[in-house]
Amino acid sequence: MASVPVYCLCRLPYDVTRFMIECDVCQDWFHGSCVGVEEDKATDIDLYHCPNCQVTHGPSVTGGARDASRPMKTGSPQFIRELRSRTFPSAEDVLLKPSGAQLTVEFLEERSFSVPVLVLKKDGLGMSLPPPSFTVSDVEHYIGGDREIDVIDVGRQADLKMRLGEFVEYYNSPNRERVLNVISLEFSETRLSNLVETPKIVRKLSWVENLWPEESAFERPNVQKYCLMGVKDSYTDFHIDFGGTSVWYHVLRGEKIFYLIRPTPANLALFERWSSSSNQNELFFGDQVDMCYKCSIKQGNTLFIPTGWIHAVLTPVDCLAFGGNFLHSLNIDMQLRAYEIEKRLSTADLFRFPNFETVCWYVGKHLLDTFRGLRENRRHPANYLVHGAKALNNAFRSWTRKEALPEHEDEIPETIKTQQLVKDLAKEIRLVEDIFQHNLSKTGMPFGPPRGFSTSLPHALMASSPTPGHPLGRKKVLKPKEGGSTLGVPKKRGRKGKECQDKAEAGELDLLEIHTKHTLKKLHPGNKSKGKVTVISQIPGSVNHCKCLFSSK
Structure with missing residues (x-):
């Protein structure tokens, strides 16, 4: 939603440092001090009517007298309260929970990276991060307080611009009049980037990391390193990450709650219809699908969200997190589907993957x-x-x-x-x-x-x-280990073993050929051949070279 100037009765522009309240009738915004509404009393108001609208619609509705037929708005204090009190199916039913060392390309290939992956400790992920004592003030130090950033006003579900220094001052303030959230601060080109290394699995899979040519005339997409700073009760509504990118997400301090929905054809169709509806901010998308899973990400946890998964995020306590987006080859079709949905929804260029095509x-x-x-x-x-x-x-x-x-x-x-x-x-x-x-x-x-x-x-x-x-x-280049083998072919093991090695090195023996011989031997047990075939494949960095041993029984 684009940021637009909002004016109170006093004609002064919207100011994030002053409390404002929205009229549920005319949907204009007013400084609380201008209309006699104190911030600590605003949470008791279910329907606010400004001085002009009170004439035709009566006074504001408070304390349980709310019209039940009128939906609450996404991000409002009551919305957050009700969301916190609801129960959802646990994401434990769908999550994979490997250790950092277990999370390899082969691990994801076998499972097609079709469900979220939660790694409880960062050990083994090959990831570098600042210590948990790192704060938003440190973020300002490494990026610079004058950097203009995009900020979400959660109550209004609208975007606005601020200087990073202003946001940090707000974040550290004991009295916050608004709920503000930062989720799109990409810092690859700043000094903070030196403190953060993305997970090894991301670097191995990422198209941009591996296949973007240095000599390209196009600007390289920088989407792999984001700093996310959210205060308590921040909420990001349901979305699919741009270009169907997968996401890595590490909570350095605090906690995040994810609401996760599978990208089935039915759910994607419902999502597209919901996204284009005029009353989107009055409908909780999780209620429209068969299953919406809840997943709590604690301090020190790292979550990997696969291509196309629809998700919303609640911040139950102040939180500082790092994350990033990446395209890969494990689910190209779903990435393209997400991109087509973005185009049909006329998503603004600002919120799309840079140079996706x-x-x-x-x-x-x-x-x-x-x-x-x-x-x-x-x-x-x-x-x-x-x-x-x-x-x-x-x-x-x-x-x-x-x-x-x-x-x-x-x-x-x-x-x-x-x-x-x-x-x-x-x-x-x-x-x-x-x-x-x-x-x-x-x-x-x-x-x-x-x-x-x-x-x-x-x-x-x-x-x-x-x-x-x-x-x-x-x-x-794959270099042989000392005393080991080259390209997965073992050192000399007798005459027949050497013949196999020589053939493999000469490109004369391949996986299909070995498999064919092995299969024919099974199909024709009368065959006089007494050779034995042992195959070890998937040598890292090679093209499935074989390791085969022919030996007499």
Whole structure:
């Protein structure tokens, strides 16, 4: 909601340092001192009628005499009181709760990162943060008090601008006349950034971190580091984070309560209808869906919210938190769906992911290079990656249609030949699907072998091009450990083991070939071959090179 000037009867402009109250009839705002309403008495007023509206609608309604047919407004004191008193299904029913060390790319690949993840202690997350003694005054010290920031007036659910120094003064004041909340202070380009390192899993997955070229003519999106400062009773209404980004969220001091809703097709349709309704601020969206989960994030906890999840946030006590947003390849389709919802709702550019389509084009080019590199080495991309590439290519077709192009061409990188990319990516997807069908008809398994044999693409690969000469990302080299093996191939273990190693290094032996031999041996027990195949896959940073041992029984 855009910030607009509000004037009292005294004609002085709205001032965050003075208590104001809204008339429930004309919806104008008035200084409490101008209309004889003291702040500590305002919470007892259910319906306020200004001096002008009292003539036609009677006096204000207080203390339980409230008209029950008139909904309360989101963010109002009574709304907060009722929200605190309500019960919700516990998010424990859907949360994953790994340790920091357990939260790896493989962990999320196996679970498709489809439910929220709560890590109770930051140990093992590879994340750097200031100590819990860090305060909002320290935030001002590192960013600068003159920095203009966006602030939400919770009672009005409206935006306003303030200097950071003014907000810190308000935050530290014992007498706050308004409930103000800061949730969009991005600090990547400030000194505070030196104190905060995002979780390792975010750095591994993030498209912007890994695939945004340094030579890009577009401004790099800075959305990975936010400082969130909310006072008691701050409330952010239900939303999907811009561009369908996933979120990391660490509570340094205080507590936050999240209300979480799955992004099912039905819930997304309801959300879009609710977001575009004229009385949105009188409807609690959690009441419109089948399940709204409550999740309390205590001091020291870190929450990861997946793509598309609809959520609201209540601050039960003063809170200082750090968080950030990131796009990734685990659920490309849902990211695109969220982006399309934003467009249909005509979301202002200020509240959308910067250069969202641009980063998608860079990713599309990288996926093409990745698919080609894997195919040339007779390997297969993970199923979620194929599904995501199809969704991305469909979006590319939509954005480049003749009638739609004028709206989208400003975000297309000059280095991308759009029509050729769409054509080539579609071809690679077809080739993968042909192999999928071929394997399914021959072995009953589309890509992969039996349980324990993984053919998914390690996401570390997504940060580097599989073929030389492509500019996206930085080249990564896997170095052998001392006394260990190179690219997952063991050191010499007898003559047959050496033959297997030589073939693997020469690119003559791949996962599909091993699996085929293994399957044929099962299908034809009369085969005279007595070799034994042992497979260990997913060597970090490599393209699923095999570790195979042929030995006599």
